[in-house]
Amino acid sequence: MSLNMAMLLTESVRNNATRNAILFDAFKMSYAELHGASNKIANILTGMGLEQGQKVALLLPNIPQFLVCYYGILKAGGVVVPLNVLFKTNEVAYHLEDSESIALFVWESFLGEALPGFRQAETCHKLIVVNAPGNTAKPEGNDIYSFNELMASASPSFDIVQTNSDDTAIILYTSGTTGKPKGAELSHFNIFMNVRSITHELGITWSNEDVGLAALPLFHSFGQTCVMNSIISVGGTLSLMPRFDPVKAFEIIERDRVTIFSGVPTMYFYLLNHPDRKKHDLTSLRMCSSGGAAIPVEILNYWKREFNFDILEGYGLSETSPVASFNVTFKEPKAGSVGIPIWGVEMAIMNEKGEKLPPEEIGEIAIRGHNVMKGYYRKPEATAECIRGNGWFYTGDIGKVDKDGYFFIVDRVKDMIIRGGFNVYPREIEELLYSHPAVAECAVVGVPDVVHGEEIKAVVVLKDNASASEDELREYCRERIAAYKYPRYIEVRREQLPKNATGKILKRELRTLD
Structure with a gap:
């Protein structure tokens, strides 16, 4: 079955061509413009010899070019490898080599760490420097290119490459038992189903009228799936924030009339406790979610008192695309719970023998379903260690489930x-x-x-x-x-x-x- 994740964008263009896809302070980009710009990237990469299934890395903050490159790589049949923007030189080199990325898009401000990392990586042969508009400065080298120069001469038309639903779309890096990060291979189907679960199964209807604040880093699975891809899939507007700051977040929410916000507990802590919060109109918010770590119950209660709706807490890992469970609006959320499994996903509490435990007993959380990764890239032993027993992914997290099917995180098996x-x-x-x-x-x-x-x-x-x-x-x-x-x-x-x-x-x- 053919499926290319870039269709989240191409399908939204049909009915939303003139609507804003991206807001970045005063900058605006329509769906038609995003579509054309990502087509240019697809043409640039295929012109450089990119073959279907080859990997291209991104070292970009939350800027419009992240989406342009992300969907362009997918359209060309490539695999996106998002890298943490805080990586140092040796970390850049490791991830490029381990993923076998053949090209790297890097924001100009990150060249201090990225350039020597690129030079160390034997597999990576193209460095494309993403500059601010009007700038084409780049280091010397026949293998180094200016993003703006390439875009100026590229065609905005491209026939999307037909990939299979189980082909790898994204490689997300996560730490593991060896201490070295491992690349979780997520298929086009993994991501597509995760996005659909978020936008259709939580009891809240998403639409092209929604404005989502991208305060979470887009290189992270949470921000990438639950914010970027979800908003694009419904034809909504994504307001970009390169680095989280509570005052800036207040300004963006008020200015752009943000309706959807997803964040880690730290962000909610800063938002709720900032002395300037009540100076801003935040009444446009209608749906907020939390993940990445357990959110304190007192923050959940405080938010409900202040805004009169619940923060929906979920749970997942990079290996599960990432969402596995969520609290939903059509059932009363349980404070401290990460909710119930999303549609098509099973979760269970397992003992050391791989047997399911009854409610309230503590064991390891295991997950199986459409969200579980294909495996760790080029690491079959690590894959077999965590995916076993009829497709169950063992998370390394200790938890329990209550009689109503709500899951609770208790601790972690690993020292993560x-x-x-x-x-x-x-x-x-x-x-x-x-x-x-x-x-x-x-x-x-x-x-x-x-x-x-x-x-x-x-x-x-x-x-x-x-x-x-x-x-x-x-x-x-x-x-x-x-x-x-x-x-x-x-x-x-x-x-x-x-x-x-x-x-x-x-x-x-x-x-x-x-």
């Missing part, structure tokens, strides 16, 4: 830290700390944080006769990994870390800020 909606795997940071000449041993854990949900804490034991301050170690990490990953809290000890009889560090004894 979720900071502000971003996954952080401790081992990656531990390996970095171990590379410091003064560090003898270390452990990284998540500690509760009212703003970010969890904050990163590193407990370090120094080598005999070695010295390193907490500030020095923090700066060492900050310079080498993305900003959301480095530990804000560092505790330096002289004695050994607590361990069990087998020598394993007892991390549970370190999860405190005392």
Whole structure:
């Protein structure tokens, strides 16, 4: 069965050609203009030799060019590999090589980290620099191109490549048990069904009158599926925000009459507690959702009191496209619950033997259905480790289900830290700390944080006769990994870390800020 995810755009163009697809402060782009611009990208890439199924990476913030490139790659039959804009050089290089991306679109401000990362990646042969309008500056090199120059001469007509529904459309990177990020392969059908579930199954009718605020990063599965693709699929308008700021969010909501907002709990915390909130008219909002991490019940209750409607909390992972469950409007939401499975998706609580547990018993959450990824790209062993027993994806999250079918997250099997909606795997940071000449041993854990949900804490034991301050170690990490990953809290000890009889560090004894 043929299906290309870019049809979310091409179908919306039919009835919404002159309507605004994108707002970016004073800039406006209609559906017809977005369609034509993404066709240009498809022509540019095929002209460069892109073959169906080849990967193209994006290192772009929430700007109109993200959508232009995203849908253009899909139209050309390519696979989109969105990269975190906070990546450092070695992280850029790793993701380009691991995904086998042959080209990279990069925003001009990110060249400091991206250019050397591109040079290190043997698989990537084209670097396309996305400049602000009117600018064509780029580094020297026959393999480096100006986005604006290419667009100026490209044709706005393109015959979309027919891909199969189970072909890979997107590779989203997520951390795993090895500490190295793994690429979750999501098919065109995975994403299409997830979008349809969001826009048709939650009890709220989405339409081309809706305006969605893209405050979540579009490289992240939450922002990409639940905001960008969902709004485009109904012919609505997407108002872009490159970096979340509560005051700017208030201004955009009021100015553009935003109706739909999706965010991580941190965003709601800032919005509700900002002293300027009541200076702005936010009455256009009619649907808000939260994901990425558990949202405190007090925030849910506070929001309901202030705005007279519920924040709908959902649950999912990059490996599940991402949505697996959601609270819905036609059933009373349960505070602290991540809701019920979306249409066509099963969720269960499993014991260690892979047997389903009854209501209220605690076990590992497993998911199967149209939303589960094809697997981790080029990592069959890692795929087999988490997808097993008749197609069940084992999430690594501990939870329970009540008698009404509502799921609750209790804890995580893995040591994954979720900071502000971003996954952080401790081992990656531990390996970095171990590379410091003064560090003898270390452990990284998540500690509760009212703003970010969890904050990163590193407990370090120094080598005999070695010295390193907490500030020095923090700066060492900050310079080498993305900003959301480095530990804000560092505790330096002289004695050994607590361990069990087998020598394993007892991390549970370190999860405190005392």
